[in-house]
Amino acid sequence: MSDGADLDFFIKPIAGALGAEIDGIDLTQVEAPQAKQIREAFNQYHVLVFRGQTLSPLQQKKFAQQFGPLETHPYITGLDEAPEVVPIIKEPDEKMNFGGGWHSDMSFLSKPPLGSLLYAIEVPEYGGDTLFSNQHAAYMALSDTMKSILDDLQGFHSAASQYGRGGDSEKRNYGSMQLEVSDQAHQLVEHPVVRTHPESKLRSLYVNRPFTESIKGMQQSESDALLKFLYRHCEQERFTCRVKWEAGTLTMWDNRIVQHYALNDYQGQRRHMNRVTVGGDSPH
Ligand code: OGA
Numbered sequence: 001m002s003d004g005a006d007l008d009f010f011i012k013p014i015a016g017a018l019g020a021e022i023d024g025i026d027l028t029q030v031e032a033p034q035a036k037q038i039r040e041a042f043n044q045y046h047v048l049v050f051r052g053q054t055l056s057p058l059q060q061k062k063f064a065q066q067f068g069p070l071e072t073h074p075y076i077t078g079l080d081e082a083p084e085v086v087p088i089i090k091e092p093d094e095k096m097n098f099g100g101g102w103h104s105d106m107s108f109l110s111k112p113p114l115g116s117l118l119y120a121i122e123v124p125e126y127g128g129d130t131l132f133s134n135q136h137a138a139y140m141a142l143s144d145t146m147k148s149i150l151d152d153l154q155g156f157h158s159a160a161s162q163y164g165r166g167g168d169s170e171k172r173n174y175g176s177m178q179l180e181v182s183d184q185a186h187q188l189v190e191h192p193v194v195r196t197h198p199e200s201k202l203r204s205l206y207v208n209r210p211f212t213e214s215i216k217g218m219q220q221s222e223s224d225a226l227l228k229f230l231y232r233h234c235e236q237e238r239f240t241c242r243v244k245w246e247a248g249t250l251t252m253w254d255n256r257i258v259q260h261y262a263l264n265d266y267q268g269q270r271r272h273m274n275r276v277t278v279g280g281d282s283p284h
């Protein structure tokens with residue numbers, strides 16, 4: 001797709017590797033034809049940024065539903081009036097932030113979310129940007145030999161390091177966010193280390209630091225070494241873009257092909273976002 005004159009909006013790429021700003025669209029007014037065009041841009045750029053929106057939780061949900069049924073997070077409590085909408089809040093007196101490390105949302109589910117839509121309500125005066133990394137570009141940058149090794153591997157994922165006993169939710173204080181600690185978080189699911197995007201057919205790396213525990217069939221030391229290499233590889237600057245938020249920015253990203261990282265460089269200031277996630281299918 002090009003930035004063709006027949007589109008209902010303008011597309012402005014924000015980095016060489018991925019990401020685009022979409023101008024000239026009000027997300028409360030999106031009908032099926034625009035949603036189809038947005039979906040095409042999404043498959044091409046993987047991260048889409050919409051500025052200057054005014055969205056209630058129900059309007060954010062309605063827009064997100066154009067891309068599929070919504071998820072309810074198993075371990076985070078959403079809003080009373082809209083449980084699929086999860087407030088992501090850091091108060092001025094909180095030190096740790098949510099999403100502060102490279103990850104792909106909820107890869108611990110057997111059907112992880114297709115995408116996440118994060119809407120900024122209150123942002124710090126400076127800092128609090130989000131980084132995204134293109135996991136297709138990261139895969140393509142590997143040697144053919146490494147690609148063919150990875151193509152046959154499966155990874156075990158779980159939510160244990162975040163939501164399990166002794167995990168982050170238990171250790172950290174997110175204060176304003178209601179995070180559960182659960183035995184169920186220790187359950188392992190298996191996903192291919194390299195997945196194929198169901199729509200674009202692009203191949204991408206699908207392992208991430210908080211949720212991938214090990215590579216199936218390897219000794220722990222082998223698995224640790226390979227995963228360490230893959231994490232350092234896929235987080236390189238050349239695969240990334242960076243989104244600076246304003247109140248009223250909505251960013252949607254494709255969890256099947258990107259990882260993201262919430263920067264924690266605004267201590268003493270408040271940041272408040274609302275997130276919804278769209279359900280996905282089993283990676284293959
Ligand atoms: C998330 C997340 C990023 C951010 O909501 O999944 O990682 O910048 N947030 O808050």
Ligand code: MN
Pocket residue numbers: 099103104105260
């Ligand atoms: Mn996240």
